[in-house]
Amino acid sequence: MRWEGRAWVFGDNVDTDQIIPGRYLRRVSYDELGRYAMTGADPEFPEKVREGDILVAGRNFGCGSSREQAVMALQQAGIACVVAESFARIFYRNALNRGLPTVEAREDPTEIVEDGERVVVDLDELVLRSESGEVPLREPPEFARRAWREGGLLELARRNPERPPWR
Amino acid sequence: MATVVERFLSEKCGERVEAGDVAVVEPDVIMLHDGSGATALRTLRELGTERVKRPDRVVLIFDHSVPPSSVEAANRQNELLAFARRHGIERVHVDEGVCHQILVERGYARPGRVIFGGDSHTPTAGGVAALGFGFGGTDMAFTLLYGELWLRVPRTIRVHVTGDLGPGVTAKDLALTIVGELGAGYADYAVLEYTGLPERLPVGDRMCLCNLATEAGAKSAYVPPAEGPERLRPGDADETVELDASEVEPVVSVPDAVDRVRPVGDVQGEEITRVFVGSCTNGRYRDIRAFTEALDALGGPDPNVRIVVVPASRRVLLRLARDGTLERLIELGASVAPPGCGPCLGEHLGVLGDDDVCVSTANRNFPGRMGSVEADIYLASPLTAAVAAARGELADPREELPRTALERVSGS
Numbered sequence: 001m002r003w004e005g006r007a008w009v010f011g012d013n014v015d016t017d018q019i020i021p022g023r024y025l026r027r028v029s030y031d032e033l034g035r036y037a038m039t040g041a042d043p044e045f046p047e048k049v050r051e052g053d054i055l056v057a058g059r060n061f062g063c064g065s066s067r068e069q070a071v072m073a074l075q076q077a078g079i080a081c082v083v084a085e086s087f088a089r090i091f092y093r094n095a096l097n098r099g100l101p102t103v104e105a106r107e108d109p110t111e112i113v114e115d116g117e118r119v120v121v122d123l124d125e126l127v128l129r130s131e132s133g134e135v136p137l138r139e140p141p142e143f144a145r146r147a148w149r150e151g152g153l154l155e156l157a158r159r160n161p162e163r164p165p166w167r
Numbered sequence: 168m169a170t171v172v173e174r175f176l177s178e179k180c181g182e183r184v185e186a187g188d189v190a191v192v193e194p195d196v197i198m199l200h201d202g203s204g205a206t207a208l209r210t211l212r213e214l215g216t217e218r219v220k221r222p223d224r225v226v227l228i229f230d231h232s233v234p235p236s237s238v239e240a241a242n243r244q245n246e247l248l249a250f251a252r253r254h255g256i257e258r259v260h261v262d263e264g265v266c267h268q269i270l271v272e273r274g275y276a277r278p279g280r281v282i283f284g285g286d287s288h289t290p291t292a293g294g295v296a297a298l299g300f301g302f303g304g305t306d307m308a309f310t311l312l313y314g315e316l317w318l319r320v321p322r323t324i325r326v327h328v329t330g331d332l333g334p335g336v337t338a339k340d341l342a343l344t345i346v347g348e349l350g351a352g353y354a355d356y357a358v359l360e361y362t363g364l365p366e367r368l369p370v371g372d373r374m375c376l377c378n379l380a381t382e383a384g385a386k387s388a389y390v391p392p393a394e395g396p397e398r399l400r401p402g403d404a405d406e407t408v409e410l411d412a413s414e415v416e417p418v419v420s421v422p423d424a425v426d427r428v429r430p431v432g433d434v435q436g437e438e439i440t441r442v443f444v445g446s447c448t449n450g451r452y453r454d455i456r457a458f459t460e461a462l463d464a465l466g467g468p469d470p471n472v473r474i475v476v477v478p479a480s481r482r483v484l485l486r487l488a489r490d491g492t493l494e495r496l497i498e499l500g501a502s503v504a505p506p507g508c509g510p511c512l513g514e515h516l517g518v519l520g521d522d523d524v525c526v527s528t529a530n531r532n533f534p535g536r537m538g539s540v541e542a543d544i545y546l547a548s549p550l551t552a553a554v555a556a557a558r559g560e561l562a563d564p565r566e567e568l569p570r571t572a573l574e575r576v577s578g579s
Contacts, residue, residue: 013351013424017533021540022512025202026232026240030209040535060352060384064533065512066287068206068303089356089386090287094303154210154305157312161216164309166191166317 001101001123001148003080005052007113007130010041014057015064016091020073022065033069034076051078054121056113056128058084061102062091071098083109083121083128083137096144099152103128104138111135168403170323171389172358175298179281186322186405193315194283194300196275197221199307200266201229203285205243206304207311208250219254220314226258226275227251228266233507236515264480264506267291267447270299271374272482278392278399283310288381288447288530290359293388294374296399298358300387321386324357325404328364330413334573335565337417337457338372339449339528339548342379344415347428349408355384362401364412366393371451378448379530382425417564419526420546423534431551431563441525442468442556443537444549445477445504446511449528452483454549458528459492459499461553461564464572467499469559474501475517477509513537519544526555 010018018040020033028036038045055061055074061084062070071094074082081101085108095102103121105128112133113119120129123145126137140148147153147165156165169177169185176190177183184190199207204227211217219225227247235241244261251259260269267288270276278296282289285307292299300318302310310316326345332338341364359380365373373390380388391401416430444450444458455476468474476496478484484506487493496503502517504510510517511529518538519525525537525544532544547555550564550573558567565573 013426015531015533017513017531017536021535022514023518023535023538025512026243026514027237029239030206040533040540043540060355063351063384064287064531066203066285066301066303068203068305071303086352086355088352088384090301090303093306097303097305097309153309154213157309158214161214161218161312164191164313164315164317166189 001145003054003121004118005054005080006050006116007054007056007119008049009110009113009115010055010057011110012058013060013063014041016062016067016070017064019062019070020067025067025069030072033073037073037077046077049077052080053078054119055079055082056109057082058108058110059086061087063088066090068094071095071100075100081121085109096147097153099148099155101148103140106136106138109135170403171360171401172298172321172323172387174398174402175279175281176320184320186320188320190318190320191315192281192318194310195224195280196282197225197310198266198270198282198284198289199225199227200231200286201244201247202231203304203307204247207285207308208247210305210308211311216312219256219311222255225256225311226270227256228260228269229262230265230507231512232514233262234505262505262507265447265450265508267378268479271295272480278395283316288378290380290385290388291374291378291447293377293390294370296390296392296395298387298389321356321358322405323360324354325360325362325407327362327407327409328412329409330411331364332412332415335417335550335568336415337548337550338368338375340418341412341415342376343418343420343428343546345410346379346382346426348410349383351382351424351426352384354380356386359383359385359388360401360404361390365390371453375448382530417548417551419551419561420532422532422543425530425532425546431561434561435563437561438524439472439526439555439560440523441519442472442474442552443510443517443525443527443529444552445479445509446529447479448530449549450477450479450483452486454528455483455487456492458549458553459496461550461568461572462499462556463495464569465554465557465567468556471559472556474556475504475510476501477504477516478506481506510537526552528552
């Protein structure tokens with residue numbers, strides 16, 4: 001698996017209130033969340049982001065509330081994958097379920113990426129490449145690769161609801 | 168030997184599992200609230216099925232937008248009620264209080280149980296020696312559908328607390344101090360187990376500690392009951408961190424991160440416009456009573472401070488009403504909102520504006536959490552909140568409050 005796109009850089013501990021502020025959760029429909037993606041961190045983000053863009057962040061990305069709308073908002077905004085030094089566990093699971101690839105970097109990837117520049121996330125070579133350098137990526141578990149390829153555990157369950165996707 | 172979580176999950180799986188193993192677990196309780204319930208319901212529709220395998224284990228609690236804060240919220244809650252009726256889900260609690268409080272009050276959370284909840288603060292159940300795990304809407308939809316869910320068995324980090332808390336220092340100060348020491352992601356994928364002093368604290372304080380474990384990234388949290396069967400007592404731990412309670416001071420989490428913890432004295436004089444007392448962290452009877460007594464002892468609120476108090480449950484509200492605390496709060500000029508999450512998640516009942524600076528007894532101070540991204544939120548104990556409400560600025564409760572008021576809550 002490999003993604004190439006413009007990168008948007010965020011810091012450590014980006015929480016779900018920054019990804020989708022709570023005040024939108026029960027005021028907008030589930031299909032309009034993309035218009036508010038990342039507005040807790042950058043109010044202009046929905047205007048800047050395009051289909052296929054990549055988020056790059058530091059440690060503990062997606063901490064805070066369990067809201068799955070955080071993943072939906074990023075997907076609707078067009079984000080192809082998120083590369084971070086680490087992810088909060090509920091966000092990681094939500095992303096796995098909805099098929100948003102969340103790739104862990106072995107070193108802080110924000111050190112080598114500038115906002116808006118083109119980057120390559122290469123899961124075959126396990127590397128994130130930017131203009132100024134490279135950061136090695138962690139090998140994702142095989143079940144995660146499979147889920148991302150198939151569009152998430154939710155999609156697997158949709159095809160065969162009788163059988164839990166982990167069985 | 169095994170860790171407590173290895174013991175609990177092995178029992179549930181019917182085979183011995185260890186940290187790092189993937190276990191498929193049938194939880195004793197499947198908890199959904201109006202937020203995660205609505206997301207789970209939508210996911211079931213995406214799956215094209217609406218089966219509920221164990222309706223007898225499902226508990227549905229409306230607390231996030233109660234009473235409904237918008238047409239969208241009202242519609243989603245009505246759909247959830249219809250869904251519960253269709254599937255014979257009988258444990259439905261509407262407008263009764265914050266889910267984590269109701270789980271304990273109603274006895275759904277009890278020693279030895281495993282709870283899967285559609286809320287990140289589900290670890291709060293560790294206060295009554297149950298193991299609570301938080302999930303998103305799709306995982307909860309899977310749990311409704313299959314009655315089970317996969318889980319990687321977490322490792323255990325023990326926080327052993329020696330000594331006692333000094334006068335004017337509360338369990339909230341201890342909990343925030345621990346999050347500050349560990350850092351926001353330290354306990355990612357791990358269970359935080361609190362031993363020593365926490366085992367002797369009242370249930371509400373144990374819940375407060377476990378509630379804030381989420382902010383250190385913990386997957387679940389646990390306080391062993393002081394007495395009880397061997398299987399509930401501490402087992403192995405993969406790592407132990409020690410902390411001396413007598414060195415804990417009244418602290419605040421300063422904007423915009425829970426783990427940015429400072430002694431109140433370091434930010435003394437910071438002007439405050441709002442105070443929120445409530446939430447699954449500190450909305451219980453003793454919290455609100457301590458706040459009211461301290462505010463009263465200081466002569467009531469500063470005229471520039473607006474106060475919102477949200478009892479964690481109807482039972483808490485009733486108790487405050489019966490002993491006169493509610494009456495005193497109203498006389499002091501506080502707005503008392505109906506039980507639930509209140510303004511904690513920035514949806515209603517006291518949203519913050521751009522220039523507001525709020526002292527909150529809840530658990531999150533991220534940018535935009537309670538409304539405007541520009542607003543500042545300081546997390547604190549009910550006592551520190553009372554002092555801020557009275558003085559219109561942050562100050563150390565040990566400097567401001569009379570000795571008698573401090574001793575009433577010492578070690579609490």
